[in-house]
Amino acid sequence: MKKIINILFRHKMILIFVMIGQFAIYISVFGILNTLNIAELKEKDRIESVYKSRIKMEIIKSFDSSLISEDLKNIDKANIIITKGLAVNYKEANSSYIADLIIALNEELPYKLIEGHIPGTDPDDKGKNLVAIGRDKCKYTYEENGKKYITLDNEKYEVCGILGSEYSDFWDYKIILNVNNIGDNVISRINELTYFNIEILSNEINVSDIYEDIYVAIKTCNNDAAIDSYKLYGSGESEIRKTLTRNNINKKICILLFSLCNCIVISEFYFLDYKKEIVIYKILGAKNSFIIKRLMISFVVISSFTLILYGLVATLLNTIGMNGLMYFSVSAKNIISMFIVILLVTALSMIYPYIKMTKLNITSMRLKE
Amino acid sequence: MIDIKGLTKVFKDGDYNKVALDDINLKINDGEMVSIMGPSGSGKSTLLNIIACFDDASKGEVYINDNNITSLKRNKKEKFRRDNISFIFQDYALLENFTCYENVELPLLINKVRSRKAKTLSLLEKMNLLEEKNKKINKLSGGQRQRVAIARALALDTNLILADEPTGALDQKMGEEVTDILRSINKEGKTVIIVTHDEKVANKTDRIIKLMDGKIIDDIKNV
Numbered sequence: 001m002k003k004i005i006n007i008l009f010r011h012k013m014i015l016i017f018v019m020i021g022q023f024a025i026y027i028s029v030f031g032i033l034n035t036l037n038i039a040e041l042k043e044k045d046r047i048e049s050v051y052k053s054r055i056k057m058e059i060i061k062s063f064d065s066s067l068i069s070e071d072l073k074n075i076d077k078a079n080i081i082i083t084k085g086l087a088v089n090y091k092e093a094n095s096s097y098i099a100d101l102i103i104a105l106n107e108e109l110p111y112k113l114i115e116g117h118i119p120g121t122d123p124d125d126k127g128k129n130l131v132a133i134g135r136d137k138c139k140y141t142y143e144e145n146g147k148k149y150i151t152l153d154n155e156k157y158e159v160c161g162i163l164g165s166e167y168s169d170f171w172d173y174k175i176i177l178n179v180n181n182i183g184d185n186v187i188s189r190i191n192e193l194t195y196f197n198i199e200i201l202s203n204e205i206n207v208s209d210i211y212e213d214i215y216v217a218i219k220t221c222n223n224d225a226a227i228d229s230y231k232l233y234g235s236g237e238s239e240i241r242k243t244l245t246r247n248n249i250n251k252k253i254c255i256l257l258f259s260l261c262n263c264i265v266i267s268e269f270y271f272l273d274y275k276k277e278i279v280i281y282k283i284l285g286a287k288n289s290f291i292i293k294r295l296m297i298s299f300v301v302i303s304s305f306t307l308i309l310y311g312l313v314a315t316l317l318n319t320i321g322m323n324g325l326m327y328f329s330v331s332a333k334n335i336i337s338m339f340i341v342i343l344l345v346t347a348l349s350m351i352y353p354y355i356k357m358t359k360l361n362i363t364s365m366r367l368k369e
Numbered sequence: 370m371i372d373i374k375g376l377t378k379v380f381k382d383g384d385y386n387k388v389a390l391d392d393i394n395l396k397i398n399d400g401e402m403v404s405i406m407g408p409s410g411s412g413k414s415t416l417l418n419i420i421a422c423f424d425d426a427s428k429g430e431v432y433i434n435d436n437n438i439t440s441l442k443r444n445k446k447e448k449f450r451r452d453n454i455s456f457i458f459q460d461y462a463l464l465e466n467f468t469c470y471e472n473v474e475l476p477l478l479i480n481k482v483r484s485r486k487a488k489t490l491s492l493l494e495k496m497n498l499l500e501e502k503n504k505k506i507n508k509l510s511g512g513q514r515q516r517v518a519i520a521r522a523l524a525l526d527t528n529l530i531l532a533d534e535p536t537g538a539l540d541q542k543m544g545e546e547v548t549d550i551l552r553s554i555n556k557e558g559k560t561v562i563i564v565t566h567d568e569k570v571a572n573k574t575d576r577i578i579k580l581m582d583g584k585i586i587d588d589i590k591n592v
């Protein structure tokens with residue numbers, strides 16, 4: 001071990017630059033891996049939330065006309081939810097957010113909760129203004145008598161459930177309301193909607209079987225409403241690309257490419273530092289493969305050493321609460337990725353030394369006359 | 370035996386051609402200890418570099434043990450050098466951050482020789498360096514460094530030892546010590562060729578070849 005350390009650390013200055021270069025590569029690679037991981041887990045949560053049978057109804061209606069009839073609320077199969085178009089004003093957050101509004105609830109909901117329940121799913125919910133909000137929205141709540149509250153459209157709502165997943169932030173920004181647990185202001189807001197989507201969702205039946213009943217219930221209440229309906233198949237449109245874009249994946253890839261190019265530049269200085277040594281090897285009859293093998297082993301050991309150092313620093317930063325500066329996690333995928341990166345960095349770093357070594361003229365370096 | 374026939378070396382520098390060696394004819398017998406002398410630029414190191422297969426001849430032929438090394442391709446030349454020739458330099462050409470032991474072991478390592486330890490230790494003992502075996506080169510005196518270089522040159526048991534001003538960086542006492550070691554190596558049957566400016570070193574060799582402007586001007590047998 002001591003011998004290896006002696007061999008590696010005999011060119012201290014260039015070693016520091018090599019390690020800094022590799023450190024930058026690890027920051028980029030783990031950043032990218034983390035982003036990919038987030039996108040995959042979020043997609044997994046999204047897919048798990050998708051019902052087996054779905055129909056989307058795009059509705060255009062006149063301003064200030066009612067749409068939600070008792071007939072619609074009393075549909076006794078599948079879940080009926082307004083999924084697009086309803087924005088409520090969240091006073092504490094000083095902003096408006098899109099909310100899902102449950103109109104009819106007959107099946108288990110796929111929402112993931114970290115505490116509480118979804119409005120309308122508990123017998124005691126009757127007559128209360130209730131809301132379930134995502135983990136991220138929790139920071140804007142206020143407490144009274146040990147309960148959390150928020151203000152939606154100037155009405156006080158008790159937070160009966162907090163949405164969130166163990167793996168991703170898919171649920172963190174949601175607001176879920178139930179038509180039976182909303183105040184007059186939100187009802188007015190619904191009546192004022194002119195363009196929105198209603199989805200008929202079920203894991204138990206084919207929603208086509210009840211579509212006509214729902215269509216009639218809407219039309220009975222608002223005959224002027226224009227309805228375009230689509231049956232949705234599969235797991236819907238993937239959100240991976242959107243998540244990656246939101247997390248600046250392109251910028252991170254550019255930084256990685258820059259760091260990889262940088263390691264080629266540093267390898268030039270590495271070669272210059274080792275030039276005398278390489279000349280001596282060649283004088284003693286070493287083949288290029290012998291020299292490059294030694295350089296490669298040095299690089300693999302340095303890369304591995306830097307990776308351990310990176311892991312320690314990242315863990316330390318995460319421990320003291322500086323999350324997000326450097327990502328590090330041990331998983332099979334990460335280990336394989338890092339193994340590939342180490343090999344790639346080593347291969348890239350060997351390009352310049354190898355080309356130079358094959359052209360190295362021992363005589364010109366030794367000729368004194 | 371080394372047989373050099375009509376050896377010419379011309380260095381091109383733009384439009385200007387410098388003749389470093391001009392039609393050299395020379396025979397060196399096995400087991401001889403020869404010194405090559407001459408002023409700077411006379412071509413002595415160029416001659417040594419060509420014999421050592423470090424450089425190519427512009428014209429002429431060099432035979433070492435009946436092998437025409439001037440006609441060998443680069444890879445074969447390197448292999449020939451590895452198997453037949455060892456080199457000692459004025460600046461020692463040692464790996465500064467390595468120990469004496471590691472430097473002497475290096476040619477054995479490169480040539481994948483087994484039982485390296487015994488061989489390395491015996492060479493260090495022969496050069497009276499056993500106590501310094503774990504010292505790094507940068508902790509040694511000039512004389513000790515050159516002894517390490519000689520030990521390294523002997524590692525592969527080659528029959529031809531080429532020394533380019535081996536005493537050039539040493540004081541008189543150390544220089545004499547190194548020359549005596551080279552003499553004792555020669556007495557073991559190895560051919561030793563020394564490039565030197567030092568008459569005292571040259572006088573300890575069997576034969577002195579004097580070069581001037583790339584030509585042999587004198588070839589004296591020492592009595």
